[in-house]
Amino acid sequence: MSDHPSTIRIDDQEIPFTAGQTIMDAALAAGIYIPHLCHYPGLPPSGNCRLCVVETGNRSAAACITPAIAGQEIRNNTPELNEARKAITQMLFVEGNHICPSCEKTGNCKLQAMAYHLGMLDDHFPQFYQRRELDASHPKILLDRSRCILCDLCVRASRDVDQKNVFAIAGRGTDAHLIVNSPSGKLADSTMAVTDLAANICPVGAILIKEQGYQVPIGQRIYDRQTIRETSLQEHVEPKNDD
Template sequence: MMTTGADTIRIDGEEIPFTPGQTIMDAALAAGIYIPHLCHYPGLPPSGNCRLCVVEAGNRSVAACITAAAAGQEIRNDTPALNAARTAITQMLFVEGNHICPSCEKTGNCKLQAMAYHLGMLDDHFAQFYPHRELDASHPGILLDRSRCILCDLCVRASRDIDKKNVFAIAGRGTDAHLVVNTPSGKLADSTLAVTDLAATICPVGAILIKEKGFEVPIGQRIYDRQTIRETGLQEHVERKNGD
């Protein structure tokens, strides 16, 4: 229930409260309104990388995860045009990496795959890139497969802001952008990354995997076999808020 006198915004006609400093994304999730996203994670500073959360605020298109809520905003989120744009972005993310769902250990736990289902994506539409990117299996407990990386930089922010280790970074620009390991050798084995670090488990796709854990949870019993990405996205926000 909305508090009398509270600052409010409207999303798709629904009036919701927000507190000063909240982004549109945080206000929406707190009110139980899902805005599609891949690079947003409760408790981490936002980056606006994936652009799936772009909404229309007045006459402007803005990323909900990095745009502050402001009193009186009229926001459109769930529209055919925005969802078509989100589908196109998701299709591009699929073809820019090697995302072969049936053979990937992350299937059923993959946010990119779940987002495709959420948006009703039926095909890749664009031609596959099939990139050849370095795979790093040097770490005794963690595998890094850059061919699946979607450059969300969740592992970068988790390592820097939560784990306090600064293991990862994004180097290059445009099509040359890639994930790097901040060690003189560039190898994961020479980093301080541990399997218990948030950076080791936060990857939304199959770019960072814990070794010797593959298929411990059978297909059919995995996260997105049981819940939609909308449900888990709203649940993540609640769990983080209750944990603070």
């Protein structure tokens, strides 16, 4: 049917793909950046943040969950899509209670880095100021739901890599929140450990490892040195395979 048996075209670049790859997989392999927050290569994709929405023909599709099909013409880095991405990032900022200047994740935070990448200069939308529960019960890990963007990465990391199933998301609409799979609902009663991928994969300051917040000074942190575009092209985790 197609003149391009196993290639797709993203903006003006033709790239190869292999069967079973998503548009995101193919793009990352070819060094093309499609902005994303809830995707992490190696973990199963979720498709919830919607930053990676691209256009194929007259349809919008999230690149991380849409299979690559030979001959696909994809628009990614367009002013319209980047405006939409900025608006989605602003939505995430106003939904939670994000405290960049005093957050110990500042400089290492993907939400903040994404805002810089997309040229976001203000929140645009009115703040929600939601009350969200903080869980400081664990001796080594802090869970602050105020800074959670519901990306589901900790849920997948704990389930598919750590194989502990510590987290889930519960509640509908803006009541959606992270819950802990323990009888008390507290992190201290879970099997979570600081070495777990789930403790380290949080893109924002919702899951923080205690007592190491300022070991790296501001100015030398991840996104002080690199852009999110550069780091995102290098990320990968190995899923455990013991079936």
